[in-house]
Amino acid sequence: MVYLFYLFAAISVIAALVVVAARSPINSAIALVVCLLSIAGHYILLNAQFLAMVHVIVYTGAILVLMLFVIMLLNMNEEVEVRKPLITRILAILTAGLLLLVLLAATRQGLEMSAPESFNPGIGLVKAIGMALFHEFLIPFEVSSVLFLSAMAGAMMLAKKDGTEHVNLPPSSEPKDPAA
Amino acid sequence: MEDVMTAIRVVPLDHYLILCFLLFSIGMAGAMLRRNILIVIMCLELMLNSVNLLLVAFSAYHGDAGGQVMVFFIMLVAAAEVTVGLAILVQLKRNTEGVDINQLNRLKW
Amino acid sequence: MVRTELLAILVPALPLLGVLITGFGRRKLSAYAAGGIASAMVALSFVLSLLLFLGHDGQTHIVHLFNWITVGEMNIPFAFQIDSLSLWMMLVVTGIGSLIHVYSIGYMHDDPRVATFFAQLNLFTFAMLLLVMGANFLVTFIGWEGVGLCSYLLIGFWYKTPEFNYAGRKAFVMNRIGDVGMVLAMALMFLQFGTLNYVGIMDQAGSFAPSNPLLVMATLLLFLGATGKSAQLPLLTWLPDAMAGPTPVSALIHAATMVTAGIFLVVRSSVLFELAPYTQDIILWVGVATALFGATVGLFQNDIKKVLAYSTVSQLGYMFAALGVSAYSAGMFHVTTHAFFKALLFLAAGSVIHALGGEQDIRKMGGLKGVTKTTYVTFLIATLAITGIPPFSGFFSKDGILASTFADSPLAYGVLVFAAMLTAFYMFRLLFLTFFGTYRGTAQPHESPKVITVPLVILAVLSAIGGALNIPHVFGGSEWLKNELATAVEGMVGEHVALSASTEYTLMAISTLLVVITIWYTWTLFGKKTTLDGEPADMPFLKRLIAKRWMLDELYAFLIERPYGWMSRHFFSIAETKVVVPFTIGTGKTTHGFAEWLRKVQTGNTSFYLFGLMLGVVVFLLITYFSA
Numbered sequence: 001m002v003y004l005f006y007l008f009a010a011i012s013v014i015a016a017l018v019v020v021a022a023r024s025p026i027n028s029a030i031a032l033v034v035c036l037l038s039i040a041g042h043y044i045l046l047n048a049q050f051l052a053m054v055h056v057i058v059y060t061g062a063i064l065v066l067m068l069f070v071i072m073l074l075n076m077n078e079e080v081e082v083r084k085p086l087i088t089r090i091l092a093i094l095t096a097g098l099l100l101l102v103l104l105a106a107t108r109q110g111l112e113m114s115a116p117e118s119f120n121p122g123i124g125l126v127k128a129i130g131m132a133l134f135h136e137f138l139i140p141f142e143v144s145s146v147l148f149l150s151a152m153a154g155a156m157m158l159a160k161k162d163g164t165e166h167v168n169l170p171p172s173s174e175p176k177d178p179a180a
Numbered sequence: 181m182e183d184v185m186t187a188i189r190v191v192p193l194d195h196y197l198i199l200c201f202l203l204f205s206i207g208m209a210g211a212m213l214r215r216n217i218l219i220v221i222m223c224l225e226l227m228l229n230s231v232n233l234l235l236v237a238f239s240a241y242h243g244d245a246g247g248q249v250m251v252f253f254i255m256l257v258a259a260a261e262v263t264v265g266l267a268i269l270v271q272l273k274r275n276t277e278g279v280d281i282n283q284l285n286r287l288k289w
Numbered sequence: 290m291v292r293t294e295l296l297a298i299l300v301p302a303l304p305l306l307g308v309l310i311t312g313f314g315r316r317k318l319s320a321y322a323a324g325g326i327a328s329a330m331v332a333l334s335f336v337l338s339l340l341l342f343l344g345h346d347g348q349t350h351i352v353h354l355f356n357w358i359t360v361g362e363m364n365i366p367f368a369f370q371i372d373s374l375s376l377w378m379m380l381v382v383t384g385i386g387s388l389i390h391v392y393s394i395g396y397m398h399d400d401p402r403v404a405t406f407f408a409q410l411n412l413f414t415f416a417m418l419l420l421v422m423g424a425n426f427l428v429t430f431i432g433w434e435g436v437g438l439c440s441y442l443l444i445g446f447w448y449k450t451p452e453f454n455y456a457g458r459k460a461f462v463m464n465r466i467g468d469v470g471m472v473l474a475m476a477l478m479f480l481q482f483g484t485l486n487y488v489g490i491m492d493q494a495g496s497f498a499p500s501n502p503l504l505v506m507a508t509l510l511l512f513l514g515a516t517g518k519s520a521q522l523p524l525l526t527w528l529p530d531a532m533a534g535p536t537p538v539s540a541l542i543h544a545a546t547m548v549t550a551g552i553f554l555v556v557r558s559s560v561l562f563e564l565a566p567y568t569q570d571i572i573l574w575v576g577v578a579t580a581l582f583g584a585t586v587g588l589f590q591n592d593i594k595k596v597l598a599y600s601t602v603s604q605l606g607y608m609f610a611a612l613g614v615s616a617y618s619a620g621m622f623h624v625t626t627h628a629f630f631k632a633l634l635f636l637a638a639g640s641v642i643h644a645l646g647g648e649q650d651i652r653k654m655g656g657l658k659g660v661t662k663t664t665y666v667t668f669l670i671a672t673l674a675i676t677g678i679p680p681f682s683g684f685f686s687k688d689g690i691l692a693s694t695f696a697d698s699p700l701a702y703g704v705l706v707f708a709a710m711l712t713a714f715y716m717f718r719l720l721f722l723t724f725f726g727t728y729r730g731t732a733q734p735h736e737s738p739k740v741i742t743v744p745l746v747i748l749a750v751l752s753a754i755g756g757a758l759n760i761p762h763v764f765g766g767s768e769w770l771k772n773e774l775a776t777a778v779e780g781m782v783g784e785h786v787a788l789s790a791s792t793e794y795t796l797m798a799i800s801t802l803l804v805v806i807t808i809w810y811t812w813t814l815f816g817k818k819t820t821l822d823g824e825p826a827d828m829p830f831l832k833r834l835i836a837k838r839w840m841l842d843e844l845y846a847f848l849i850e851r852p853y854g855w856m857s858r859h860f861f862s863i864a865e866t867k868v869v870v871p872f873t874i875g876t877g878k879t880t881h882g883f884a885e886w887l888r889k890v891q892t893g894n895t896s897f898y899l900f901g902l903m904l905g906v907v908v909f910l911l912i913t914y915f916s917a
Contacts, residue, residue, distance in 0.1 A: 084896075088896070091900075092896070092900070095900060095903055095904070095907075096903075098907055099903055099906065099907055102907050102910045102911055102914070103910060105910075105914050106910040106911075106913050106914045
């Protein structure tokens with residue numbers, strides 16, 4: 001049972017690496033699904049069943065389907081993306097590694113914490129979350145509906161075809177060859 | 181249920197920390213490496229999820245439901261963000277025939 | 290008590306309401322509406338003051354409005370002190386004030402900014418009430434500054450004339466010098482007593498030894514503030530210039546009320562002054578010198594308002610001389626009678642000016658007594674009052690001061706009597722040149738309307754009988770005002786003139802006789818003048834010096850203005866152009882250059898932004914790591 005944690009951890013890290021490294025957007029998306037599902041597994045291990053459910057529904061059910069839909073719609077493939085120069089890529093990986101190191105170093109004192117003896121198993125259940133959500137966090141919860149409304153309105157406004165067809169930015173910002 | 185509790189007791193919190201930092205760094209690296217906006221958005225999701233996982237872990241170890249509620253809100257924000265982000269992406273593709281993040285440098289004017 | 294509080298709040302609140310109404314409605318209200326509202330507010334305030342005064346039980350009431358400043362140990366409430374002194378001043382301010390407001394309706398009615406004028410006049414009344422009602426030095430100080438501001442605004446009321454603006458600025462700057470003294474005095478007293486409340490300070494002052502250096506310092510600084518506001522030497526040259534303002538302003542602010550604020554301040558803190566004999570001597574001699582100065586300069590002035598202005602300076606000198614010999618009641622009595630007759634003199638002069646269409650030069654007047662009968666009679670009464678002819682009010686008040694100074698210092702008495710003779714000379718010269726002889730001007734004189742003459746008549750009655758307020762014992766009086774004020778002013782309790790009745794009679798007879806002789810002499814000089822010779826070119830040196838106001842303005846210009854100007858020019862050419870300007874411009878250029886360079890960071894490349902963001906996070910976390 002304990003080894004499940006390490007299994008899920010390995011799956012999620014590998015999947016995350018695939019997300020970043022895959023050439024094809026479809027492959028990235030599939031890897032992200034795997035990664036997110038393994039995180040849902042972590043949630044269950046942490047006894048947060050409600051969040052695990054919401055997570056699966058929201059991320060794999062909504063967000064990722066939306067992403068796949070966009071990939072299909074825009075007909076993305078490997079040729080779409082231009083790779084960055086090698087030096088940029090090395091620098092990016094180095095800085096990310098530096099970030100990891102610093103994060104670990106900065107929190108090293110907090111790492112000695114262990115699980116409490118009196119653990120409340122009911123904390124991640126629907127009942128406990130619901131109580132917290134509708135008592136303590138009622139106002140943020142209501143306000144988040146406004147956020148959703150505005151996001152919806154914004155998305156619709158952006159996606160709508162406006163009257164001025166083709167404002168036409170140049171296809172790429174790379175300096176054009178004047179002879180071409 | 182008992183198994184779950186055993187798992188929590190056995191797995192130390194710092195393992196969760198390391199896992200989440202790893203995921204976060206991978207997401208960060210991806211966001212810097214790739215030029216496809218869709219992949220960048222995916223990497224952002226990855227980073228958000230690493231934070232979510234950490235919050236849930238802390239919530240479980242502290243016995244405080246507040247952390248899980250926070251995760252719930254982060255999911256809301258992420259959903260909204262993806263909706264708007266993808267709408268922008270579609271619009272960008274429609275106008276420039278590409279999904280290159282470097283094309284967005286025009287926005288600085 | 291509740292009634293007292295309500296009334297005490299309403300008294301200053303009503304003029305403030307008037308300010309708001311006339312100030313905000315200044316484009317909508319007609320001249321008569323604005324004047325009517327403003328006058329009604331002050332008159333109502335007078336009635337309420339009268340009610341307060343009649344219901345007053347001789348105790349000191351503190352009306353606490355709110356805690357104004359509370360910082361650590363310091364607690365300064367916004368409160369009013371209602372005792373007989375403040376009540377008396379409230380009566381004078383609102384009483385004379387309402388008459389002058391009514392007068393202004395007639396005087397200012399065709400001015401385009403008449404509503405603004407009334408708003409400022411009401412604001413002045415409000416500030417003056419704060420000044421006299423304040424229960425601590427700070428509340429008084431608000432009023433003190435408020436009246437200074439209104440004085441500035443009203444002197445420069447006709448702001449399109451540059452000299453008037455200059456006069457306003459001069460008044461403001463000179464008052465500032467005095468105000469610095471007052472602020473320092475407040476700081477010193479707070480340091481000493483830990484409070485600024487009058488009651489608290491007066492209670493604690495008893496435990497100080499007389500001539501305590503700190504007390505002497507504080508009283509000297511207070512007196513410096515008083516000299517600024519009350520136009521005493523050396524800070525007096527602003528008052529004659531302040532006559533640039535409309536005549537009702539001169540009457541209200543620069544004769545009847547504001548300039549007596551200094552006297553009020555000294556009387557209010559009389560306990561402190563009693564403990565500083567050194568300061569009292571200075572006050573006495575400054576007062577005497579100012580009385581003489583004002584009287585001499587008044588001799589040769591040809592502007593009707595300038596004569597009155599120097600007369601005011603001189604009379605204020607009398608009041609300070611009284612304070613210098615601890616005759617507080619005599620000083621306050623003279624404040625009151627002076628308010629009556631000097632306001633009357635100014636208003637009558639305003640009526641003359643009004644009648645002549647703006648002419649202020651007495652050389653172009655004359656023979657007006659047949660045309661402007663009411664003005665003439667009232668002016669005559671006021672002149673008799675100011676010269677101290679019995680039984681007019683000025684006789685009693687001036688005699689009180691003279692008797693007190695005689696008991697203390699016969700030399701001061703002699704100078705003051707001499708100044709009184711000079712007063713008689715210049716006042717009757719003014720009277721004769723204006724109303725007697727033949728008319729020398731060109732404008733068509735006419736009597737002023739009722740709205741102007743009625744206040745004149747009321748003030749004339751007050752000037753005539755005002756002396757009844759404080760009839761001395763030698764005439765069988767009970768010194769009512771003195772007893773009334775003694776409940777508020779502790780220094781007054783032991784105050785009495787240590788003179789025998791026969792001495793007092795002799796003193797009165799001497800001063801009256803000398804004054805009458807002077808009047809007769811003046812009559813022979815000016816009484817029948819039909820033409821007025823120009824100033825002879827070969828005037829004796831002293832006369833020329835006096836005619837030039839003892840060169841005081843020139844002296845200040847030489848001692849202060851020119852060195853200051855020289856210093857400023859050099860500061861400009863060295864400090865400003867060589868240090869400040871290069872520094873400020875250099876700062877701008879550096880920032881601009883840096884921004885030019887930093888601008889390039891904004892590439893539009895999101896990955897680069899992300900990179901920068903992350904580096905920032907790394908740096909912060911490293912700081913956390915190393916500081917933990």
